[in-house]
Amino acid sequence: MTLLELDNIQGYLIRGYAHMLYSRFVYLRITDAKATKAWLSNAWKEMTSAKHFHDKSKISSTHLNLSFTHDGLKALGLNEENLDAFSREFRQGMVAPHRSRLLGDMDGSSPENWNWGAPQNEPIHLCLMIFGNDKKFENNLEKDKDVCLNYYRELASEFEINGMKELFFIDGKTQPNNKEHFGFRDGISQPIIEGSGRVGDKDDVIKTGEFLFGYKNEFGVYPDTPLIVKDQGDLNLLSSDAGGSGLKDLGRDGTFMVMRQLDQDVKKFWSFMNENSINPDGTVNVEESLKLGAKFMGRWQNGAPITLFPDKDPGISSLVNDFGYAKFDKDGLKCPFGSHLRRQNPRDNVDDHGKKESLKLSKQHRIIRRARLYGEIYEGSPTNLTPNGEVGLLFVCFNADISRQFEFLQYTWSNLPKNKELYNDPDPIIGAREKLEAGEEQNFTIQDLPVSKTVKNIPRVITVKGGGYFFLPSINVLRYLSTI
Numbered sequence: 001m002t003l004l005e006l007d008n009i010q011g012y013l014i015r016g017y018a019h020m021l022y023s024r025f026v027y028l029r030i031t032d033a034k035a036t037k038a039w040l041s042n043a044w045k046e047m048t049s050a051k052h053f054h055d056k057s058k059i060s061s062t063h064l065n066l067s068f069t070h071d072g073l074k075a076l077g078l079n080e081e082n083l084d085a086f087s088r089e090f091r092q093g094m095v096a097p098h099r100s101r102l103l104g105d106m107d108g109s110s111p112e113n114w115n116w117g118a119p120q121n122e123p124i125h126l127c128l129m130i131f132g133n134d135k136k137f138e139n140n141l142e143k144d145k146d147v148c149l150n151y152y153r154e155l156a157s158e159f160e161i162n163g164m165k166e167l168f169f170i171d172g173k174t175q176p177n178n179k180e181h182f183g184f185r186d187g188i189s190q191p192i193i194e195g196s197g198r199v200g201d202k203d204d205v206i207k208t209g210e211f212l213f214g215y216k217n218e219f220g221v222y223p224d225t226p227l228i229v230k231d232q233g234d235l236n237l238l239s240s241d242a243g244g245s246g247l248k249d250l251g252r253d254g255t256f257m258v259m260r261q262l263d264q265d266v267k268k269f270w271s272f273m274n275e276n277s278i279n280p281d282g283t284v285n286v287e288e289s290l291k292l293g294a295k296f297m298g299r300w301q302n303g304a305p306i307t308l309f310p311d312k313d314p315g316i317s318s319l320v321n322d323f324g325y326a327k328f329d330k331d332g333l334k335c336p337f338g339s340h341l342r343r344q345n346p347r348d349n350v351d352d353h354g355k356k357e358s359l360k361l362s363k364q365h366r367i368i369r370r371a372r373l374y375g376e377i378y379e380g381s382p383t384n385l386t387p388n389g390e391v392g393l394l395f396v397c398f399n400a401d402i403s404r405q406f407e408f409l410q411y412t413w414s415n416l417p418k419n420k421e422l423y424n425d426p427d428p429i430i431g432a433r434e435k436l437e438a439g440e441e442q443n444f445t446i447q448d449l450p451v452s453k454t455v456k457n458i459p460r461v462i463t464v465k466g467g468g469y470f471f472l473p474s475i476n477v478l479r480y481l482s483t484i
Helices: 033-046 070-076 088-092 097-103 141-156 266-275 286-297 340-342 355-363 403-415 475-481
Strands: 020-030 062-068 126-132 164-173 255-264 372-378 388-397 444-446 453-455 462-472
Touching: 033 070, 033 475, 062 070, 062 141, 062 372, 070 462, 088 403, 097 403, 126 141, 126 403, 141 164, 164 372, 255 355, 266 388, 286 340, 286 444, 340 372, 388 403, 388 444
Parallel strands: none
Antiparallel strands: 020 126, 020 164, 062 126, 062 462, 255 388, 255 462, 372 388, 444 453
């Protein structure tokens, strides 16, 4: 069994901080590398690690983590030779033209329309992730907000003297019952990193190297890690390459972090469900509208898998995670093959592969997802939720191989319309396009007997507003970076 150095791993990767209902993601540019490194020489001690405390009184009311872009590491002073040791995807960034095509970032989601992360925007060098929790009040968003923002103000008062300029921030919130803005319970199905101390179903336990550099992955090899190829800084602070190259490892206990700001068109989503769930008298069949939404998502609004509850939401908040596609729904008659969650993680039912091979393939493409919501919904009926201004998801995920994990899911399993028994079916949540060529269709197929049903002309309900690839170093590496 792999044993992780939990006190060296930044905590957001493993812990998720679900008890902290308010967060602020602050994006900064380095203006004085010498001053920033001086700050970092002490700030690494403040970073929240993944170490688990059984005694809740020892858990801090604030958490802090830090990540860098490629431009940020360069601005800090990392040598070109050492920058080149990072993966191509991280070096090129999310907005390289071919990558935009691969990720489906076009039309309104094209980087030319982004608020941040694109060439026309001021370059981001680092992201501070700040979380707060008022331990005297359980599940109190406003109290957690006060704690988070008080800590932010304390940090922000020294940004300038520490050689950093704040560009903007995005505040993340957790809604009641942990539901995202479309109204579905979120954050339930997560992989378990081997050696992290978390427990769960063995099919959800993934090799450490899928998420952390310096450990073997699902292929039984060490992932490509950024190595120090040209001596720089205090190398005594770094571990040696576990792969045996003899070089020092900049990646050990670190990972890549993907961030995307996804604006959600809640009105359009539920209007489409309602329009396709009309009674003979022209009124909306609310029950059928909710059911259609659940088939698009692959889970009922309260979290229950539709493989176990195919006809109706059981009506209670559910943490049940036993989808068992091969066991309960091999033919997709309960949970459609094209549903968002089934595409993102087909588990034991990948195309025509058997259960064992399917699980193996699924494990090779998992990501750890850490999303936070922004904006507010004015409550309405479940099929008529009313936003208060822009609302959306700050999508965050962690993976050691951006290409094989995040990008593969986005392109191959989400944006590729031809899949198992699917012909013009993109991912109905994140894969639909705004503009189609003449004669093109984008539909959603609901497997049924004797004939499958087709929901035609599904709309795009997500607009990308910004994004980037970040490196989340270990705490030791943060300390090392202050010495370069």
